[in-house]
Amino acid sequence: MTSSTRRPADALRARYGHALDAATGLARPGEVCLAWVRAECSDFVRFNHGRMRQAGTVERALCELRLVADGRQVRHCLTLCGDPDVDAARVRDGMARLRAALGHARVDAFLDLDRLAARSAHTQSVRMPTSDELVDTVCAAASGHDLVGFHAGGPMACGFASSLGHHHWHETASWTFDYSVYAGGGLDPATGRPARAAVDAALRDKAVKATVGGGDWSAERVRAAIARSITQVELLRRPPRTLAAGRHRALLDARAVADLLEMLAWGGFSARALASGQSPLMRLADGSARLDRRVSLVEDLEGAGVPLFQADGYARPPRLDLIRDGAFAGRLVSPRSAREFGLAGNGATGDETPQALSLAPGTLAESDALAALGSGVWVSNFWYLNFSDRPACRITGMTRFATFWVEDGEPVAPVQAMRFDDSLLRVFGDRLEALTGTAHAFPDTATYDGRAFGAVRAPGALLTGLDFTL
Amino acid sequence: MRALRVPSGGHLVVRCVHTDLLDLAFERGTLQPITSGEDAGAMVVASLPGGMGYAASAGLSAPALADAAARALEWARLSVRLGLFQDVDLPLPAVRGLHRSAHARAPLPELEGLIGLLDAESQAMAAAGARIVHWAASARATRTRHRLYLDGDCVGEQAFSFVEPSLEATAADAGRAQSRSLAGQYNGFCRQGGFEVIAQSGLVGGGARVADEALQLLSAPNCPEGRMSVLLMPDQMMLQIHESIGHPLELDRILGDERNFAGTSFVDLSMFGTHRYGSELLDVSFDPGDPTQLASYDLDDEGTPARKTMLIERGILKRPIGGRLSCARARALGHALEPVAAARACGWHRPVIDRMANLNIEPGDAPLARMIAGIEHGVLMRTNVSWSIDDSRNKFQFGCEWGQLIRDGTLGPVVRNPNYRGVSASFWRSLVQVGDASTFETMGTPFCGKGEPGQVIRVGHASPACRFDDVDVFGAEE
16 A cells, blocks of 8 residues: 655645646737646545445646736636646647637726736645555544544645746645544444444434544544544434424534534625625625624634635735624625726635635633523534525524533433524624634535635634524 | 556446536626636546445556556555445446437537627626626536446447526615526526527527516515415426435435435435325436436446436335445345436546436426416415525425415416425425426536535436425515
8 A cells, every 4th residue: 555655745746837837938929828726636535334435546637727918818727637748738739729719708807917926835745644544543443333424635736827927836735534423323243234224213313523634644633533423422312302493592513603604605705796786794794784793704814724826816815804893894805806896906816705714712611601501502513504585694504413402501412403594694693692712623625626725713602592493 | 448457356447538618608798708628537446346446537648547547456455455345246337339429409609609699698687777786698518528448448438518508687776686597596407419508598588588587576575474385397396306306315325425424315225115205296207318408328437328217106216316336235235226327426536426317307287377276375486596405305495586476376476585495205295286298397407516525416307397285485584
């Protein structure tokens, strides 16, 4: 199996960085050529019933070329393979395709490139596990329990260059192990097969979920996290309680608060969405609504290790206030939106989506949170959130993992999956009783379009009420 | 491909995928950068008795593929030792020499023509007035070619051509905003083919209608609250089918693979053949056959030939959406289930998992006029805008762009923010009327998400209008 686990800090740059130079070197007089590369070499391992379900390695590098001339721009995306000659030929073909398309483009009044060329390089070498080390650790730690989860790890990078002289590269390696331990199931000790068919129906959807991850991989952290979850899952084996629809006091763990904050990434702070009637935070932005004064939210790119450059060449601010003392404080303004809506740009990416939301903690000690709740619902995560009334910032979603009914500060029963439907303007407004004193960071585990940089940081929240519906 | 060394006692399956795309969009009157794309790579799967592993590579040279095969074999050996498949017969492609051409009847116009067409609709939306604060017209055309190799021999080759037209307008005034689209803000009208897809979508000439309907919604009263009938049109039925029939019937969910991410299912292995999923009016097919539907193919990515199969007949659950690997796993657990060609991946860089293809509701016998005439108190709903469902695919809440009251058998005024909620296990039993073929429409979504690592894949849904009684309906906050 793989013997070396520490790759060179710039392994991906060595394989794909040349595409940036190949692209920008093709610019002709009067043209500006820009190239954006993102690359990853990832081990992906799925587990089910405490054993390995599906595992593999994906190496993928994408290059987005942009050609700008006479105020027009066109874009072409291609896949790199790591062979410099083959990739240079793909870039040349792509550029030829762009020149053919440029004649069909129109003058783009909102095109804006940073003409002040900057350069940066960030690389970091970390230790990743061998395949055997990883799978042996997880399977041994699961020890017959019904663990289902996913490891994603390895180097990832993004780079940007332009014929104006920009040149940036950001490369690091990281890993996440996102998993759940179910209250029922696991392997039948007699047969070694999944024992799910015999699982009590009431336990089939009861699980504790957690995520560990970071830079250097640590078997000890993985083992400790799984052991902690195995202990916690015992509470879920108590007879469940079905919650009556209506308003209940609620304690949201930091992960549940992070789930709510992620909904605000759906256009909440986008200058374009705010200007075109599509943001859920329009009422907050226009001052007709205000959150509790203890709510302060920043986009903390530096804290989350997100590259501080974007595809139009502009630098991204390390930190940007979005909500300060409960009032709307800032929007994400891409260069394009700055031109279109007459705003001052702040280096936001083209989609104006936050990547590193960070909610300031409050003062309620985590150890006192259950007592402060008294009686009510204790929610560890939310699931499948969506807007049910976007202008009112009202969202609906489900409880899913480890949700308990609490009486006199003691969890007494797991709660059957329950739907809520409520406005975040209320949840973080007049219903907010306290924020806990510690903010926890949750790395971005999304892999749809490849692994991503970014994280959400949040404390827990105690609410005087949350509206449950079904 | 023949130079790849096949592992002793095992097999190598290689899936090569090449994709070419064109993306055109006007946003608020401005042509966005014309975007093209090209992507190619190979997924190499090594299988040994009792285990399998994969490696994906964009390098298609012999050394690059050999490296990928070696890495896949490493994972396969580990899978033999610590995987789930010790007692499972791992499937191999079951065809030889299959060939499928792309279904493209009418060529797309030249770039200039397509840009002009979108521009015209964009201008029509803008012409609706200053209260239209956002408007967009777009079209995406994607061509893909798949080749499947078993131990060096090409066993299947398929080509596809997908087209996704879209229109969207947002009207805003006095702190209120309403959006209307051609068929959903996530491209619900999407099919295989050529220009005829755009022609059939209603995009041509649709800009004025979409903007006008956004304005109507802006001034419409809120949807009423209470228990009543809902008449769901096909561009909402597609979402209802997708979330509360399609996902819960995926066999890999039922086997627990997705419990950490996409969720589990209220359906279990013992229900197939006996469980009453819906009323006797409910007939649901897994149908990869109609060449115009978004997820039609002749061969899935596991190499299983595709054919139409009934999953629910007269309301009784018959079969899951499971490929041959999932069915082999179920068999090892004592449940003999018939596979369908459902094992698919969204590209060369992702492994196969169980997926809906085209999951359709068969038409009934009720014309739309008769369906409306039979409703005393209800809401007709069109075009999904919001969706949420629990991890077992049971408790759902869905919202639509467009609602119209129905009172005493007459279709009445428009209402905004129509929403409804229910429980899958009982909702389909409240199906009381299924529209005839005149109400049947072919829809789909390019954005079905699932899997670890995540995958977004195309699925098709065709449905007639359907009526459900005694549903919990509500609107927005006043």
